[in-house]
Amino acid sequence: MSTESETVLAIRSITKRFPGVTALDNVSLEVRKHEVVGLIGENGSGKSTLLKIISGVQQPDEGTVEVRGKKVSFASPAQALAHGIGMVYQEQSLVPALTVAENIFLGMPGTSRFGVYRWREMRERAAGELERLGLRMDPKAVVEEFSFAQRQMLEITRVMQLGQRSGHEPLVILDEPTSVLEQGEIDILFEQIRRLREQGSVIFVSHRLDEVLAVADRVYVLRDGHCVAETPTAQASTAHLLAQMVGREISDGHYSEDLQVPYDEGEPALRAEGLSTGPECRDVSFELRKGEVLGIAGVIGSGREDLCRALFGAVPVKQGRLWLGGRRVRFRSPAAAARAGIGYLPAERRIEGAVMGMSVAENMVLAAPSQVSRGPFLSRGHWLKEVERWCERLRIKTPSGATSIGLLSGGNQQKVVLAKWMLKQNLKVLILDHPARGLDIGAKQEVYRIIRELAQAGLGVILIADTLEEVISLSHTVLVMKDGVVQRRLDAPRGAKPEQVEIVEHMV
Amino acid sequence: MNLTLPAGLAGNLRTALTPSRIMPTITLIVLILIVGGIQPQFFSAYSLQSLASAAGPLILLSCGEFAAILLGGTDLSIGAITALGTVLTAMWLGHTSSWLVIIAVLVIMAGMGAVNGAVNVVAQIPSFITTLGTMGLWTGVALVISGAQSIEVIDPAALSWLANYSGGVPNGFILALIAAVILGLAMRYLPGGHLGMYAVGWAESAAVMSGLRVAWIKITAFTLAGLFSGLAALVLVGQTSSGDPTSAASFLLPAIASVIVGGNAITGGAGSVYRAVIGACIITVVENGISVVGISAFTEQIIYGVVLIFAAGLTMDRSRVGVVK
Numbered sequence: 001m002s003t004e005s006e007t008v009l010a011i012r013s014i015t016k017r018f019p020g021v022t023a024l025d026n027v028s029l030e031v032r033k034h035e036v037v038g039l040i041g042e043n044g045s046g047k048s049t050l051l052k053i054i055s056g057v058q059q060p061d062e063g064t065v066e067v068r069g070k071k072v073s074f075a076s077p078a079q080a081l082a083h084g085i086g087m088v089y090q091e092q093s094l095v096p097a098l099t100v101a102e103n104i105f106l107g108m109p110g111t112s113r114f115g116v117y118r119w120r121e122m123r124e125r126a127a128g129e130l131e132r133l134g135l136r137m138d139p140k141a142v143v144e145e146f147s148f149a150q151r152q153m154l155e156i157t158r159v160m161q162l163g164q165r166s167g168h169e170p171l172v173i174l175d176e177p178t179s180v181l182e183q184g185e186i187d188i189l190f191e192q193i194r195r196l197r198e199q200g201s202v203i204f205v206s207h208r209l210d211e212v213l214a215v216a217d218r219v220y221v222l223r224d225g226h227c228v229a230e231t232p233t234a235q236a237s238t239a240h241l242l243a244q245m246v247g248r249e250i251s252d253g254h255y256s257e258d259l260q261v262p263y264d265e266g267e268p269a270l271r272a273e274g275l276s277t278g279p280e281c282r283d284v285s286f287e288l289r290k291g292e293v294l295g296i297a298g299v300i301g302s303g304r305e306d307l308c309r310a311l312f313g314a315v316p317v318k319q320g321r322l323w324l325g326g327r328r329v330r331f332r333s334p335a336a337a338a339r340a341g342i343g344y345l346p347a348e349r350r351i352e353g354a355v356m357g358m359s360v361a362e363n364m365v366l367a368a369p370s371q372v373s374r375g376p377f378l379s380r381g382h383w384l385k386e387v388e389r390w391c392e393r394l395r396i397k398t399p400s401g402a403t404s405i406g407l408l409s410g411g412n413q414q415k416v417v418l419a420k421w422m423l424k425q426n427l428k429v430l431i432l433d434h435p436a437r438g439l440d441i442g443a444k445q446e447v448y449r450i451i452r453e454l455a456q457a458g459l460g461v462i463l464i465a466d467t468l469e470e471v472i473s474l475s476h477t478v479l480v481m482k483d484g485v486v487q488r489r490l491d492a493p494r495g496a497k498p499e500q501v502e503i504v505e506h507m508v
Numbered sequence: 509m510n511l512t513l514p515a516g517l518a519g520n521l522r523t524a525l526t527p528s529r530i531m532p533t534i535t536l537i538v539l540i541l542i543v544g545g546i547q548p549q550f551f552s553a554y555s556l557q558s559l560a561s562a563a564g565p566l567i568l569l570s571c572g573e574f575a576a577i578l579l580g581g582t583d584l585s586i587g588a589i590t591a592l593g594t595v596l597t598a599m600w601l602g603h604t605s606s607w608l609v610i611i612a613v614l615v616i617m618a619g620m621g622a623v624n625g626a627v628n629v630v631a632q633i634p635s636f637i638t639t640l641g642t643m644g645l646w647t648g649v650a651l652v653i654s655g656a657q658s659i660e661v662i663d664p665a666a667l668s669w670l671a672n673y674s675g676g677v678p679n680g681f682i683l684a685l686i687a688a689v690i691l692g693l694a695m696r697y698l699p700g701g702h703l704g705m706y707a708v709g710w711a712e713s714a715a716v717m718s719g720l721r722v723a724w725i726k727i728t729a730f731t732l733a734g735l736f737s738g739l740a741a742l743v744l745v746g747q748t749s750s751g752d753p754t755s756a757a758s759f760l761l762p763a764i765a766s767v768i769v770g771g772n773a774i775t776g777g778a779g780s781v782y783r784a785v786i787g788a789c790i791i792t793v794v795e796n797g798i799s800v801v802g803i804s805a806f807t808e809q810i811i812y813g814v815v816l817i818f819a820a821g822l823t824m825d826r827s828r829v830g831v832v833k
Contacts, residue, residue, distance in 0.1 A: 314717065338719020352717040357710040357777055366707060366718040369699030377697045420718065 014063030038216030269460030295475030343421030411443025572736030580776030587760030593741025598751025602663030621734020670746025710777030771823030
């Protein structure tokens, strides 16, 4: 429908790979003149990589970027800006000690003569820029007195101004601009975005679907590095977008659903009663049986991460009680939780999951060094055997045990982190926070299979999954959380899985 | 699948001889040859003995500082703890059994280290500031109890065995090497060392989320720093028969320099006791060598500074350290 001249930015079949992960796989996207394009996707969907490519921070491995019909290749954000494309980051880049006018024109030629500011001219031009966006701000005011929302407006003004220097109508990228704003401020921001549309184009990134629907003309949905949908917002609904965002892609065999065996009704592995960590997670009660996989569904901010961290002692529990294997427990630290028999696989594998500078062998025995010790001393013989055994059992592909774990693919890294906990003899409960995040399909399937085996072996498993489909397929039971509270508990036995909509309606 | 673990002491010779591992030793040997080439007297038995005597306390301090730096921290108080240690030892020796004095000094110094660790961990104050504070504290205590005077040992025989020689090698040097070897073995064969300390140094949040007792590991590291300062204090009193409350500053920077010149990462996580020991030897050779070669006092500092930077450039294990700060 669009002609070339109307298209400001065209991303064509872009692929971007990182070691072990394909962040973007054949993604295409178009932004037209005077258009607000929404971009949604979960963490790890490839959103931020796409933004980095558009704004020139990273370069694609395959595919092309066209700006106003011409093929371009940005080596830096400065080059993207020279084509009128600028990004407003979540972390702001203003200098708090300087004035509004200085910030708008920071580092730009033409604002000074012989190294001395032409103050009056700069203020007049700043006033003009602010007026174009309908902002009432004194160009002489110092930025540090401004609220976060005001600074964001100023940042947008700055990026607009920079973009206009290209001689074209700019394309402004707003990355999660609402995440730290109050409702009233969000309304003002939306007003601004509508103004921006008259003067250029906007890419608006958010994980709040209602906002995207309110402000965007068209929405792209990213999932697992693929662009799974492109819809005019007039024809989209929140539930529809969420379903696309969290996914419905893969065949039944993918999750090895046939391997799910019913859990033993008898013995509780973990029981929580009225657990609270603060406003993030309130009054949560549940029972986890041996052999049960308990999935927790919820959007970002639903409190599910907080709950899991609290169970592992990484976030203090303010109220409520916890029983592990029938014994009342209270963990002051992850070390205490681990000693008692709880394991935790963090979502941030490279920061919290594995010690990147250490070897595969060292990472594997971090949580249970006694397994490879004789008396108080590490025994190299036992260590070697144990590492070999686990590499074989979990099919970990590594040149050797001495290889730095950072050199392995994401899937193999994750398997080492899993082995770290599986080595622990007294492990009763394993908490998995996005265990398959960022892994390719093959590695995902292997991780799913390991989760099944762990449950079969009698472990209680708590799962925060990447997608709704994942949580439904892998879990025996699903807890749905919203705003820190458990909304619903659904049984999800093999052959009688709940529909995604049943869960979605309690999530949003 | 071919699996090999990081080389043990009796382990894989090939890994032990990778360039990054032998560079510190080669740097040391080259420095010794340069000094000896300019002034052959450097190789005389007397000269080598005094070199080894000087290296003893620095090796101990370097090992202690290494424990703190390995965890990504800094211990600025080891000099002050050592100075206080020499004062206490000098005051007590001769009044009671020397073994009692040795044990008491080591326990107290280790305790001071533990206090550093505990303040760092419990109050969440950066070790740099914590130990800067205790550096002032213990220096002050040493000055007050000694009246800011050097204290002579009443019974110099009590610790003189540390200044004697076994087979021509100074006992203080031997003691330092034995302590370093024990620390090195502990770092290699105790889970808390090989896994705990290195993991905390590399990636503290991953260590926490693996259930490691990070607080205890940190306190242990600072306790070791205190304990090794105590050992250094004993060797110093043995060598000088006196306790010097004003000596704190002269120990600290050479100790930190030793750790880094040996090629340990100042950001923590990477390095070894071996590197700390070689680093201490390099510093000693450079300091002694400059005076042996007969460079004027004015240019001494220039040479020292330049050589230090070059040595660190040669010894750093760049395969293990991504970011240099």
